[in-house]
Amino acid sequence: MPRLSLPTLLTASARLLLLPVVAVATAWGGGALWFQLPGPAPLRELVIALWGTLALLLAIALCCPRMRRLRRWSLAGYLLALAALLGWWQTLTPRNDRDWAPDVARQLAFERHGSQVTLYNVRNFEWRATGGFTPHWETREYDLDQLRSVDMLVSYWMGPAIAHTLVSFGFSDGRYLTFSVEIRRERGEAFSTFGGFFRQFEVSLIAADERDIVRTRTNVRHEAVYLYRVGLSRPAMRQLLLAYLDTARALRSEPAFYNTLTSNCTTLVFDMLRPIVPGLPLDYRLLLSGYLPDYAYDLGGLDDSRSLETLRRLGHINARARASDIDGHAAADFSRAIRRGVPAADGTLIAPPAPGDPATAP
Incomplete structure (x- = not known):
């Protein structure tokens, strides 16, 4: 040999x-x-x-x-x-001038004067069970001094590890403003997980009413949606909301590509939070966003007087969302209805549970 x-x-x-x-x-x-x-x-x-x-x-x-x-x-x-x-x-560069799908056709813009902010192109579509919708883009005014809460909503659509993350800000007048980082699809284009790795989509930052962006997931798409009240100080809430607005402004001037792994509904929120909450650790659960509630719970960001399993059970909002509909349309008190029996970060309940709600059973 x-x-x-x-x-x-x-x-x-x-x-x-x-x-x-x-x-x-x-x-x-x-x-x-x-x-x-x-x-x-x-x-x-x-x-x-x-x-x-x-x-x-x-x-x-x-x-x-x-x-x-x-x-x-x-x-x-x-x-x-x-x-x-x-x-x-x-040579492939992101753009803002494509023929966009109607639900992502407009971009969020804002004006700020002290604590008063005016938002343009807030989405409040009426979604139908058939998949159709009636479009409504609105101009809304908010007072940052009236900001009272931040909720994390996690919507599962492909197994326990993959979910879409939304962040909803609550104000003292009972209104909620929800932000969602999404793909910006062209007209007739469908979401593709693999396409998200290859610059198929731009990033879209949607600001919407919960009757639009949450209800379409619970009542139309039938995704499993969970709501968790996050324990943030009011200055931190304000900073986070302003970070969303700054991101929206940046995307209007410099569009960016969505990336399934590195630039998505969870990683962009994490990038906004890091300057606000120093020391946030990197974790695999930031990539497997279905486990994001576990990450927040381990860091002490949720109610720690209950187990995470209890928070999941109490925070599962689908049944309450469906029950709130009136003749197939979103009820005016949708946001309050979905929070009945959900714990706040201090252990109290955000709103009293509805009689007979199975999620609140001991």
Whole structure:
């Protein structure tokens, strides 16, 4: 048996270590081409097939020591193609002037004079069980001195680990203003988890009435929605609301791409909170947003006089949301109805439970 020298072994090991790098780069390139290359699907499929063939030739050459010439040429070709792909990728820029879907067509704007803020393009759509809606975009005024609460709503639509996070601000006059970081879809476009990795969508920051943005999840889409009162000081509440408004202003002037992993409904909120609550730790639950209530509970941000399981049970608002409807339309007291029996951060109840509410049973 021939003896292999150390340099030969090192060279062989380096070739094998390149294989996973090539695999990851090829998978990323295939996704980028599929979601962003203009033209019909057959054209995208052809380009992806050529890209995959080039990667396959390189993989074969890396695994076969005697294919030195093929290895040199395939590596050079692959690197040139990868460089071209990365150069094209950098030309993709987010925009605000596309033909947007109606529910994300407008962007939030505001004016502030001391504690008084005027918000433009607050969404208050009337959503129907059939999936249709009647659009309403409103101008609203709020007094920051009247800010009294912050609630986190977590809406589960794909298993226990994946959820959409909303943050709702309550005022002393009984009104609630809810913010939601979402994808900004073009007209006729559908959400894609994988597309969110490949610059398919811009980021949209929606400010809405709860009868719109919460009710459509509980009563129309039938997602499982949980509400938790968060323990923040009033100065921190004010800072967080202003951080949302600053983010909205930034997105109007400089649009940004949504990213399923790094720039989504949870990570952007975390970025806003870090300057307000110093020392917030990074945690895997920020990526698996279905576990965000566990994260907040462990940090002492929720009512600690009850177990997290009890908070989940009391905070499950779907039945109360459905019961509040009047002839298929949102009731005026929707926000109060969904909070009946839900604990505040200090252990008291936000609103008395409704008689016979199964969630409040001991």
